[in-house]
Amino acid sequence: MNEVKPYVIGVDLGGTxxxxxxxxxxxxxxxDDSIRTQEFSTAEAFVEAGVVCLKPLIEKAGGIDxxxxxxxxxxxxxxxxxxxxxxxxxxxxxxxxLSKMFSDALGIPVAMTNDANAAALGEMIYGVARGMKxxxxxxxGTGVGSGIVINGQLVYGHDGFAGxxxxxxxxxxxxxxxxxxxxxxxxxxxxxxxxxxxSAREILAxxxxxxxxxxxxxxxxxxxxVSIAAxxxxxxAKEIFEFTGKMLxxxxxxxxxxxxxxxxxxxxGLTKAGDLIMKPIEEAYNNHxxxxxxxxxxxxxxxxxxxNAAVLGASALGWDIPEE
Amino acid sequence: MNEVKPYVIGVDLGGTxxxxxxxxxxxxxxxDDSIRTQEFSTAEAFVEAGVVCLKPLIEKAGGIDxxxxxxxxxxxxxxxxxxxxxxxxxxxxxxxxLSKMFSDALGIPVAMTNDANAAALGEMIYGVARGMKxxxxxxxGTGVGSGIVINGQLVYGHDGFAGxxxxxxxxxxxxxxxxxxxxxxxxxxxxxxxxxxxSAREILAxxxxxxxxxxxxxxxxxxxxVSIAAxxxxxxAKEIFEFTGKMLxxxxxxxxxxxxxxxxxxxxGLTKAGDLIMKPIEEAYNNHxxxxxxxxxxxxxxxxxxxNAAVLGASALGWDIPEE
Numbered sequence: 001m002n003e004v005k006p007y008v009i010g011v012d013l014g015g016t017x018x019x020x021x022x023x024x025x026x027x028x029x030x031x032d033d034s035i036r037t038q039e040f041s042t043a044e045a046f047v048e049a050g051v052v053c054l055k056p057l058i059e060k061a062g063g064i065d066x067x068x069x070x071x072x073x074x075x076x077x078x079x080x081x082x083x084x085x086x087x088x089x090x091x092x093x094x095x096x097x098l099s100k101m102f103s104d105a106l107g108i109p110v111a112m113t114n115d116a117n118a119a120a121l122g123e124m125i126y127g128v129a130r131g132m133k134x135x136x137x138x139x140x141g142t143g144v145g146s147g148i149v150i151n152g153q154l155v156y157g158h159d160g161f162a163g164x165x166x167x168x169x170x171x172x173x174x175x176x177x178x179x180x181x182x183x184x185x186x187x188x189x190x191x192x193x194x195x196x197x198x199s200a201r202e203i204l205a206x207x208x209x210x211x212x213x214x215x216x217x218x219x220x221x222x223x224x225x226v227s228i229a230a231x232x233x234x235x236x237a238k239e240i241f242e243f244t245g246k247m248l249x250x251x252x253x254x255x256x257x258x259x260x261x262x263x264x265x266x267x268x269g270l271t272k273a274g275d276l277i278m279k280p281i282e283e284a285y286n287n288h289x290x291x292x293x294x295x296x297x298x299x300x301x302x303x304x305x306x307x308n309a310a311v312l313g314a315s316a317l318g319w320d321i322p323e324e
Numbered sequence: 325m326n327e328v329k330p331y332v333i334g335v336d337l338g339g340t341x342x343x344x345x346x347x348x349x350x351x352x353x354x355x356d357d358s359i360r361t362q363e364f365s366t367a368e369a370f371v372e373a374g375v376v377c378l379k380p381l382i383e384k385a386g387g388i389d390x391x392x393x394x395x396x397x398x399x400x401x402x403x404x405x406x407x408x409x410x411x412x413x414x415x416x417x418x419x420x421x422l423s424k425m426f427s428d429a430l431g432i433p434v435a436m437t438n439d440a441n442a443a444a445l446g447e448m449i450y451g452v453a454r455g456m457k458x459x460x461x462x463x464x465g466t467g468v469g470s471g472i473v474i475n476g477q478l479v480y481g482h483d484g485f486a487g488x489x490x491x492x493x494x495x496x497x498x499x500x501x502x503x504x505x506x507x508x509x510x511x512x513x514x515x516x517x518x519x520x521x522x523s524a525r526e527i528l529a530x531x532x533x534x535x536x537x538x539x540x541x542x543x544x545x546x547x548x549x550v551s552i553a554a555x556x557x558x559x560x561a562k563e564i565f566e567f568t569g570k571m572l573x574x575x576x577x578x579x580x581x582x583x584x585x586x587x588x589x590x591x592x593g594l595t596k597a598g599d600l601i602m603k604p605i606e607e608a609y610n611n612h613x614x615x616x617x618x619x620x621x622x623x624x625x626x627x628x629x630x631x632n633a634a635v636l637g638a639s640a641l642g643w644d645i646p647e648e
Contacts, residue, residue, distance in 0.1 A: 086616075134482040148582065151477055157584025158458040159620060164581040167614050169574065172495075181614050250493065257488040258472065258582050260481025290491050290505050292410075296483060 005068035007061050009054065009108075010315025012115075013037065013074035013098075015089040018046075020054050021308060022061045023315035027126035029308040031057040043092045047101045054106070069109040070102060071317030073118030073310055080160035082112050088180075109321045115139070115310060117154050117163060119267050119302070120147025121320065122313030127265075128303045134261045137302070138165065138248070140268035143180070144188040144195075150259050165255065166192070170247055190247045193269065196223040200240050211236035227273045241273060245280025252281070253288035256297060263298035267309075271301045329392035331385050333378065333432075334639025336439075337361065337398035337422075339413035342370075344378050345632060346385045347639035351450035353632040355381040367416045371425045378430070393433040394426055395641030397442030397634055404484035406436050412504075433645045439463070439634060441478050441487060443591050443626070444471025445644065446637030451589075452627045458585045461626070462489065462572070464592035467504070468512040468519075474583050489579065490516070494571055514571045517593065520547040524564050535560035551597045565597060569604025576605070577612035580621060587622035591633075595625045 010029070012019045014037060021032035035053050040046035058064055076087040082099025084090065103110040113121075120137040123129035129137075133152040139145040144166030148155040155162045166188035167181055176185020177198070189195050200221045204213060212229040213221060213236060229237035252264050264285075270277055282299045289297075304312060334353070336343045338361060345356035359377050364370035382388055400411040406423025408414065427434040437445075444461040447453035453461075457476040463469040468490030472479040479486045490512035491505055500509020501522070513519050524545045528537060536553040537545060537560060553561035576588050588609075594601055606623045613621075628636060 150474055150479055150481075153475055155474055155583055157474075157580075158586040159584055159617075161616055162582065162584035164614060167581045168578040169612070170496075172574070183612070183614065250496070254492040254578070255582070256481075257491045258486065258579070259479055260483055260486035260488075262482040288493070288507070290488060290507065292485055293483075 005066055007067050008315045008318030009058075009067060009070040010311040010313070010318065011050075011070060011072040011074075012118075012310035012314055013072055013077075013084075014115075014310070015075065018050065019308075019311050020050065020057060021311035021315065022057050022067070023312060023318075025319070027312055027315075029311055029315075031060050032308065032311060033057060038091055041091055043096045043098060043101065046092070047098070047105055050102065051105045064107060067106075067108055069111065069318040069321040070106065071118070071314040071320075072098065072102070072110065072112040073115045073314035073317070074098070074112060075115060077112040077114045078160040079111065079113045079117070079154075079156045082110065084112070111317045111321050113154070113156075113317055114145070114163075115313075116145030117147040117156075118310065118313035118317060119145075119304070120149055120154060120313075121316035122304050122309060123265055123302060124149060124152075125316040125319065126304060126312055128300050129263065129265060132262050134259065135263045135265060136165070136252075136255060136259070136261045137265045137267055140191060140193070140266060140270040142193055144192050148259065149261075165251070168251060168254065170251060187247065187251050191244050191251075191270075193223040196226055196240060196244055196270065197221050199243055200226050200237075203236060203240055203243065207236070209236050213237060223270055227270070227276075230273055230276045238276060241277045242280045244270075245277050246284040249281045249284025249286075250288045252285045252297070253290075253293075256285075256289050256293050260293060261297060263300050265300045265302055267302040267304070274301075329390055331391050332639045332642030333382075333391060333394040334635040334637070334642065335374075335394060335396040335398075336442075336634035336638055337396055337401075337408075338439075338634070339399065342374065343632075343635050344374065344381060345635035345639065346381050346391070347636060347642075349643070351636055351639075353635055353639075355384050356632065356635060357381060362415055365415055367420045367422060367425065370416070371422070371429055374426065375429050388431060391430075391432055393435065393642040393645040394430065395442070395638040395644075396422065396426070396434065396436040397439045397638035397641070398422070398436060399439060401436040401438045402484040403435065403437045403441070403478075403480045406434065408436070435641045435645050437478070437480075437641055438469070438487075439637075440469030441471040441480075442634065442637035442641060443469075443628070444473055444478060444637075445640035446628050446633060447589055447626060448473060448476075449640040449643065450628060450636055452624050453587065453589060456586050458583060459587045459589060460489070460576075460579060460583070460585045461589045461591055464515060464517070464590060464594040466517055468516050472583065473585075489575070492575060492578065494575060511571065511575050515568050515575075515594075517547040520550055520564060520568055520594065521545050523567055524550050524561075527560060527564055527567065531560070533560050537561060547594055551594070551600075554597055554600045562600060565600045566604045568594075569601050570608040573605045573608025573610075574612045576609045576621070577614075577617075580609075580613050580617050584617060585621060587624050589624045589626055591626040591628070598625075
């Protein structure tokens with residue numbers, strides 16, 4: 001017998017909290033709850049606590065027989081192995097076979113990918129990329145992540161680690177900014193939240209233009225401060241967004257030479273600045289892309305940025321698992 | 325009735341000559357002949373001459389009923405439309421629906437792609453990429469082309485023009501070399517045959533080191549001259565290859581952040597220099613790629629560089645067409 005099971009579990013495993021949600025096929029997160037990731041010094045204790053947290057949610061959904069699968073979005077989550085591999089911001093070191101551990105505990109199939117790939121799946125199934133076969137999601141957060149879809153499939157690459165577009169080199173040689181990955185000049189060092197804050201400090205130091213941002217301690221300026229100032233018409237804040245957008249637009253021009261996507265979809269806090277960031281991206285893109293590609297790609301903001309977006313993205317992975 | 329047809333026609337449509345070949349499933353080019361592309365001022369006349377050229381080859385193969393399909397590799401060939409679109413080096417301007425024209429004339433299915441994509445298909449079916457699902461072919465010729473395979477499929481992108489890796493930007497800003505595409509700093513301006521010749525002139529002008537290349541007219545130095553000199557141990561020629569290889573290796577490091585392929589396969593005259601070019605590529609790659617990717621990718625030279633390689637690549641496209 002092969003009844004259609006109406007729900008999947010979506011898991012957003014983050015450095016601070018892990019959110020579990022029961023999701024239906026329309027993309028409604030029906031029941032959810034969370035545990036604090038950092039509280040568990042071993043992965044075994046974490047999985048045990050996760051199962052305890054899930055139990056009442058599963059009961060509300062009518063029992064485990066109603067659940068098709070679980071999808072986990074996690075930093076350094078490897079789709080091929082179902083393991084988290086050497087995640088710098090999690091308490092468990094090395095290779096953690098979390099999919100297998102949850103699958104053994106719950107008796108359902110479990111799949112895993114990284115957070116940006118989960119976001120891309122979410123956009124394809126529930127978001128602005130519905131009906132698209134070729135698009136790239138770029139997540140602008142603490143880092144810059146990406147999920148690449150080609151021919152309707154997520155790109156995992158040979159080893160499961162494809163789609164690290166935050167780490168293409170934008171500035172070569174000595175003047176590139178130091179990146180957390182150990183290299184210099186990566187896109188992430190310019191366009192992540194911390195990258196934008198750093199650009200703010202550099203641009204403020206370089207000029208004497210008046211700016212609302214000068215009222216703040218330069219070492220404590222955040223990308224949110226820049227957004228707020230830009231929203232009030234602050235010229236220096238706008239210049240910071242133009243610099244950031246130019247970097248992103250030029251990077252996208254190179255990505256188009258690779259996979260020529262229909263759309264770039266931006267996800268994360270920085271996109272709340274709207275046209276102030278999106279216009280410079282699109283302009284720089286069309287100025288730098290090969291003539292045959294000019295004006296073709298769409299530049300969109302994610303439609304999934306509610307607090308449950310990451311759970312929804314992970315749940316999309318659950319729907320993707322073939323029925324046994 | 326649905327008999328298996330034993331042959332396909334592979335067509336290598338180049339700026340100078342167009343070669344037609346009858347290919348069997350093992351990748352043997354059984355019969356071939358060619359016409360001069362530039363002699364035909366209209367696409368109609370070209371197709372007519374092509375059919376005349378093909379007729380005796382088809383007869384030798386036992387008639388058109390023995391032919392499954394035709395695959396064409398052509399500059400600016402668009403897989404989705406079956407048309408050559410705005411090819412700068414061909415006599416027919418605008419959009420030329422060559423697949424349809426040949427299909428109407430011969431009564432068999434015809435598919436088209438660009439030359440580098442055809443090379444990638446050729447490697448996957450007959451060459452060093454057999455069994456690989458994720459790899460990138462980089463063609464080093466008059467230009468730098470690429471064919472990208474992800475999940476066992478060629479990447480055509482949203483509009484059919486994906487895989488233009490010769491046109492990622494390697495040197496940003498004013499100091500980038502002028503490219504034929506109208507932009508500056510493209511990979512192609514450094515690593516094509518003409519790019520290597522230009523590097524030779526620059527490096528010779530910058531130093532006073534003795535070199536075999538100084539015996540030549542600087543304006544007439546070719547990449548072949550550099551290969552020959554490097555083969556004889558010429559230090560300046562080796563330096564030119566190291567510069568070229570570094571550029572390619574750094575570019576591949578970015579490509580890996582995108583699709584993390586199992587292998588990079590290089591095709592074209594420059595690869596005849598062997599380790600003199602391949603070692604600098606691999607070294608620069610491993611120095612510049614993200615730590616998680618280090619040492620994983622293979623760097624290979626195409627196994628298809630006989631004179632019939634392009635025909636073979638195009639024929640691979642013919643096998644790929646679904647039976648009607």
